[in-house]
Each structure stands twice: as structure tokens, then as C-alpha cells.
Amino acid sequence: MSLVLTLAMRNLFQDRLRFVASLMGIVFSVVLVMVQMGLYFGFSAMITTVIDHTKTDLWIVSKGTKYFEDLSLLNTGTKERLLKIEGVSEVAAGVAGFSAWRLPDGVMTSVFIIGTDLASGGLSPWNVVEGTAQSLITPRTVVIDRSYYDRLGASGVGTTAQIRGLPVTVGAVTDGIRSFTTTPYVFSGLRDAWAFTGLPTNFASHFLVRLKPEANIERTRQSILSSISGIQALTPDQFSEQSRSFWLFRTGAGAALVAGALLGVIVGTVIVAQTLYSSTKDHLYEFATLRAMGASNSYIYQVIICQALVNAVIGFGIAALIGSGVVHFTAKSALQVVITPVLIVELFVLTIVMCIVSAMTAIYRVVRVDPAIVLTR
Amino acid sequence: MTESVIEAANVGKSFGDGPASVQALKDVNLTLNGGELTVLMGPSGSGKTTLLSILGCMLAPTVGTVRICGTTTSGARPEQLAKIRRQHIGFVFQSYHLFSTLTSAENVLLALDVRGERGPKAMAKTRDVLASVGLASKLESFPRQLSGGEQQRVAIARAIVAEPSAILADEPTAALDAANGQATMAILSAIAKERGRAVLVVTHDPRLFGFADRIVYIEDGALRREASTSLGPADTQRGDPSQWNASSKAISSSSSQ
Numbered sequence: 001m002s003l004v005l006t007l008a009m010r011n012l013f014q015d016r017l018r019f020v021a022s023l024m025g026i027v028f029s030v031v032l033v034m035v036q037m038g039l040y041f042g043f044s045a046m047i048t049t050v051i052d053h054t055k056t057d058l059w060i061v062s063k064g065t066k067y068f069e070d071l072s073l074l075n076t077g078t079k080e081r082l083l084k085i086e087g088v089s090e091v092a093a094g095v096a097g098f099s100a101w102r103l104p105d106g107v108m109t110s111v112f113i114i115g116t117d118l119a120s121g122g123l124s125p126w127n128v129v130e131g132t133a134q135s136l137i138t139p140r141t142v143v144i145d146r147s148y149y150d151r152l153g154a155s156g157v158g159t160t161a162q163i164r165g166l167p168v169t170v171g172a173v174t175d176g177i178r179s180f181t182t183t184p185y186v187f188s189g190l191r192d193a194w195a196f197t198g199l200p201t202n203f204a205s206h207f208l209v210r211l212k213p214e215a216n217i218e219r220t221r222q223s224i225l226s227s228i229s230g231i232q233a234l235t236p237d238q239f240s241e242q243s244r245s246f247w248l249f250r251t252g253a254g255a256a257l258v259a260g261a262l263l264g265v266i267v268g269t270v271i272v273a274q275t276l277y278s279s280t281k282d283h284l285y286e287f288a289t290l291r292a293m294g295a296s297n298s299y300i301y302q303v304i305i306c307q308a309l310v311n312a313v314i315g316f317g318i319a320a321l322i323g324s325g326v327v328h329f330t331a332k333s334a335l336q337v338v339i340t341p342v343l344i345v346e347l348f349v350l351t352i353v354m355c356i357v358s359a360m361t362a363i364y365r366v367v368r369v370d371p372a373i374v375l376t377r
Numbered sequence: 378m379t380e381s382v383i384e385a386a387n388v389g390k391s392f393g394d395g396p397a398s399v400q401a402l403k404d405v406n407l408t409l410n411g412g413e414l415t416v417l418m419g420p421s422g423s424g425k426t427t428l429l430s431i432l433g434c435m436l437a438p439t440v441g442t443v444r445i446c447g448t449t450t451s452g453a454r455p456e457q458l459a460k461i462r463r464q465h466i467g468f469v470f471q472s473y474h475l476f477s478t479l480t481s482a483e484n485v486l487l488a489l490d491v492r493g494e495r496g497p498k499a500m501a502k503t504r505d506v507l508a509s510v511g512l513a514s515k516l517e518s519f520p521r522q523l524s525g526g527e528q529q530r531v532a533i534a535r536a537i538v539a540e541p542s543a544i545l546a547d548e549p550t551a552a553l554d555a556a557n558g559q560a561t562m563a564i565l566s567a568i569a570k571e572r573g574r575a576v577l578v579v580t581h582d583p584r585l586f587g588f589a590d591r592i593v594y595i596e597d598g599a600l601r602r603e604a605s606t607s608l609g610p611a612d613t614q615r616g617d618p619s620q621w622n623a624s625s626k627a628i629s630s631s632s633s634q
């Protein structure tokens with residue numbers, strides 16, 4: 001081990017209490033940032049989960065519709081008009097809206113119906129773990145997620161219930177399709193969806209447009225927009241982005257998460273800066289001695305930065321353990337904390353940067369030390 | 378053996394300006410030679426530490442020039458002064474200033490480390506130099522586990538391990554008892570004699586004057602007189618201040634080249 005590192009570690013460990021305090025500062029800060037960012041990613045993944053899992057070239061929704069669950073009403077005649085546009089190969093209508101699910105004991109719970117026209121390439125439930133998505137072709141058959149068993153009083157394929165007074169049977173079960181509105185998604189056939197949501201049958205909520213292989217997406221999008229008014233034609237990426245920016249920024253939810261993370265960074269930096277500064281002050285005569293011995297500035301910075309890095313590495317290690325606990329704990333909850341490998345790497349870099357920035361105050365103090373003080377005491 | 382290592386010419390130093398200014402050194406001329414142990418003595422506040430700081434490139438003189446091994450230090454920036462110290466100067470302090478969290482060996486290694494010397498060779502040098510000050514068995518001891526005399530010997534080992542041309546010691550024996558003081562001076566004297574270094578020791582202790590090759594007396598920031606002793610360390614009588622007038626020649630502050 002290099003002598004600089006030895007000196008840095010011994011200086012840090014000499015005052016255990018201070019070291020622990022500084023570690024707690026880092027751990028607090030990194031965990032806070034990790035959870036906030038994890039929630040941010042979890043939230044943003046949830047907001048766009050249906051869009052992200054639907055294979056289509058374009059989404060057609062009403063003007064003003066911000067996200068998948070948002071109200072959107074399109075005349076069903078639009079389908080024929082879409083099919084006439086050059087480049088369009090397939091159009092599937094979808095109906096989405098809130099409804100009421102009646103448990104066998106009579107208790108009602110609200111659900112979000114996603115009606116799909118599987119035969120014409122409508123969106124299909126994913127992560128099916130029991131039964132098949134094709135069961136939606138059978139009337140009065142629905143697909144639910146197993147994480148909502150309790151809410152829906154269901155126990156798997158074959159469970160029966162009523163939606164808006166109409167009897168339904170669970171035909172398939174998915175795993176992990178959760179809505180950020182916390183209202184369970186219930187997939188059904190298109191016809192049933194009109195009945196379940198009470199939407200008039202001459203209206204659909206969205207159309208999924210698939211293009212011919214040779215068609216240019218942007219050009220087709222423009223010709224759709226110029227020939228049909230009152231609609232939006234969005235690529236999946238555009239629709240996701242629009243949903244995310246609405247929920248994360250227009251509502252302030254995302255801004256609050258980012259602000260929380262920022263606060264964590266500031267608090268962590270201040271705590272680490274404070275401990276490094278006070279440790280450096282305690283060892284000021286040693287730093288002055290190093291200067292008297294002719295150590296260069298960069299050598300002295302190395303000692304302080306080494307201290308900062310030891311703090312960073314140990315603090316991050318502890319924070320990562322706590323973070324993985326949080327991820328595990330929230331995995332099945334309504335709002336998942338999602339920590340991706342990229343986020344881990346970013347957090348590690350952030351921790352290092354935070355600790356080095358913290359070292360600046362200590363370095364600022366040390367460069368001002370007069371080596372001659374070692375002679376006067 | 379008598380080549381000049383540090384030369385101070387017409388050095389003056391004042392602290393602060395205006396009426397509150399203190400003239401700590403006035404027109405000091407002093408040369409430290411290789412192979413010589415010079416003792417600097419004088420009353421408290423006479424400017425000994427200030428002179429040692431200037432000779433050791435820790436403080437810039439207000440007027441005059443300092444040359445270290447032929448290189449003038451005038452106008453050098455702090456980073457350049459650090460480099461000169463690194464290359465040519467070893468300090469020994471009254472309060473040792475060892476690194477409390479490092480062992481004896483690590484304290485000495487540090488002096489090599491700041492000079493970029495690492496690895497087994499540095500370790501071997503460290504072992505040798507600690508053995509030369511009688512601490513071969515204390516390599517792994519921390520400063521708090523050592524006596525004052527032992528700590529000062531570690532500090533001396535640290536000052537000499539990189540073989541600087543000059544060793545500057547400010548009251549190195551002040552915190553030590555008589556026996557440890559004598560032992561410390563004996564080591565410093567041996568460094569001058571055997572290694573041909575220029576050694577400057579500030580001390581108040583007349584019992585130690587016998588180790589000196591030269592004794593320089595400073596008062597009110599000016600060098601007053603210089604005594605040259607030709608006797609060996611054993612003859613401490615010679616260092617008795619009562620005999621000073623007999624053996625010393627009065628010098629003007631500019632005649633001590």
C-alpha cells in the first residue's frame with residue numbers, strides 16, 4: 001500500500017467517531033439520492049409501461065391526450081381513413097377507461113380497462129404466466145395481473161367476477177404489469193371494453209398503426225396529421241416522452257424527486273467537507289511538516305484526496321448495501337425503486353466527485369499553511 | 378569538506394510594516410560549510426529561528442540573498458522553494474513533529490516518498506539510517522511508544538535519510554534531558570563529520586557547545602561574534618560561556634564569511 005494511502009487512512013481512522021459521522025453523511029446522502037433516483041426511474045418506467053410493451057409504429061390519440069390513461073376519444077370511422085393513407089398497412093382500435101369490478105362478496109373496486117382488438121394487431125398483455133393472451137378473443141374473458149389478486153379477489157385463471165354488471169372470467173394472468181395510478185389494469189376484448197367502460201361504440205380511445213415495410217415513418221406521420229384533424233400521431237418514443245414529461249415535470253412529481261436527490265448531494269457534500277476540513281485542521285502541523293520537508297503541493301493534495309476517496313469508497317459500499325435492501329423491499333410495492341447498473345455507476349462517480357469537491361475546503365486550508373509554523377511550536 | 382553549502386549575504390528580515398514593524402534580522406552574513414557543525418546561540422527573540430527559517434528556504438528574506446549549493450533563492454515561488462528544501466535541506470524541530478499515525482520506519486520513509494523514492498531500496502535506506510541512530514529495534518514503534526530522545530532520533534533519521542547537503546536543527550535538545558541531549562548532539566556532529574554535511578544547531582545549552590566546530594552568536598538580529606573551536610566533543614569545558622571571551626574573536630556582523 002502506498003504511504004500516502006496509509007497516512008490518509010490512519011488519519012481518518014484515528015478519530016473513529018468523526019470518521020463514522022462522515023461515513024453516515026455519505027451513506028445518508030447516497031441512499032437518499034439512490035432512492036429518489038430509483039423512484040424517479042421506477043415511476044417513469046411505470047408511466048410508460050403500456051406504451052413500452054406495445055409493438056406498433058404509431059399511436060393515434062386525440063389532440064390534448066398526454067399519456068396512455070388520459071381521456072382520448074376518436075371516431076371509429078377514423079380507422080377507415082387511416083387505412084387509406086399511403087404506407088399504412090394495419091390499424092387496430094383500442095378502448096381504455098375506468099370501470100368497476102365487483103368481487104363475489106359484492107365489494108366494488110375500480111379498475112382500468114384496456115380493450116384490445118387482438119385479431120387486427122391490437123396491443124397484447126405481456127409477461128403472461130398463466131393461460132394465454134389469445135383468450136381475450138373469447139367474449140367476457142379478461143386478463144389480470146397476479147399482483148392484484150387481493151384487490152380483485154382473484155386466485156388465477158378461471159376466477160369469475162362482474163364488471164359493470166357483466167360476468168367475466170379470468171382467461172390469463174400476467175406478472176408485474178402495474179399501473180402507476182394504482183388502479184389495476186384489466187385487459188379485455190374490444191367489444192367487451194365498450195360495454196365495461198360505457199363508451200359509445202362509435203368511439204375508440206386509440207389506434208395502433210403499423211406501416212408497410214417500405215414506408216417512411218415520419219412521412220406517413222405527416223400525411224396522417226394533414227389528412228385527419230383533431231388527432232396526434234406519435235411514435236412510441238414520442239408518446240413515452242410526452243407521458244413522462246407530463247407526469248414528471250408538468251405535475252412536479254419528478255421535479256420533487258430530483259430536488260430531493262439534489263438536496264442529498266448538497267447535505268452529503270457539506271458533511272464530508274466538514275469532516276475532512278476538521279481532520280485536516282487537526283493534522284495541520286503534519287501538513288506543515290510535509291511542506292517543510294519539501295513535499296510538493298500535489299503530494300499534499302494526494303493525501304487529502306486519498307482521505308476523501310477512502311470516505312467515498314467505504315460510504316458508497318455501505319450505501320449500495322442499503323440500496324439493494326430498498327430495491328428488494330419495494331420490488332412488489334406500488335411504487336418500485338428501480339436501480340439500474342447505469343445508475344449504480346453514476347452514483348459511484350457522483351460519490352467520488354462529491355468527496356473530491358468536499359476535499360476542496362481542506363485543500364484550501366492546507367495551501368495557506370505556513371511551513372514556518374513547525375519551527376515556532 | 379569545507380565547500381560552502383548555504384551562503385547568506387546581507388540578509389535582513391522585517392515582519393510587518395509601519396511603526397509596528399519588527400526588524401528581526403539585520404545585515405546577516407553567514408556561510409555554512411560541509412563537514413562543519415555550527416552552533417547558533419543568542420537570547421530569546423534575537424532572531425535565531427528567523428535566520429534558520431531563511432537559511433532553510435521556509436521564509437524569504439526582506440533584503441539580501443541566500444544561495445543553496447550555488448543556486449540563489451531570490452524570487453523563487455513557494456513551489457520552487459519546496460523543491461530546494463526537498464533536494465538540499467533536512468530539518469529537525471524542537472518538538473520533533475513526527476507523524477503520530479505513522480511508525481518510525483514510515484516516518485522516515487515519508488521523507489523518501491515525498492522525493493519519489495519508494496520500494497525496497499527506500500526501505501533498506503530507512504532501516505540503515507534508523508540503525509545509525511540506534512533505533513534498529515524500534516522500526517515498528519509509533520511515536521507515542523517512544524521516549525523523547527528516541528523520537529528526536531527518528532526525526533534526525535528522517536532529516537538525513539534523503540542525504541540533504543544541510544541539516545538545520547532548531548533547539549533539537551530543548552525537550553530532552555542532559556544525556557539524551559548529548560546523544561542527539563553526538564549524532565548531529567557525526568553527520569557533519571562522517572557524512573560531510575553542513576549542520577546548523579540552535580541551542581541555549583552551554584553543555585553542548587563542545588560539539589561545535591563554530592559558534593555563532595546573534596543578538597538583536599545581528600551576528601555579534603563567532604568562535605571557532607578546534608576541540609573534540611569530549612571537551613565540553615571549551616564550550617563553557619565563561620571561557621567564551623578568551624576563545625572567541627569579536628566579529629562585525631559582516632565579517633563572518
Ligand SMILES: Nc1ncnc2c1ncn2[C@@H]1O[C@H](COP(=O)(O)OP(=O)(O)OP(=O)(O)O)[C@@H](O)[C@H]1O
Pocket residue numbers: 392393399400401419420421422423424425426427428
Ligand atoms: N511571523 C512573525 N511575525 C512577526 N514577528 C515575528 C515573526 N516571527 C518572529 N518575529 C519576531 O522576530 C524576532 C525574532 O524571533 P525569533 O523567533 O527568530 O527569535 P528566537 O531567537 O528564535 O527566539 P527564541 O529563543 O525564543 O526561540 C522576535 O522579536 C519575534 O517577535
Ligand SMILES: [Mg+2]
Pocket residue numbers: 425426427547
Ligand atoms: Mg526560536
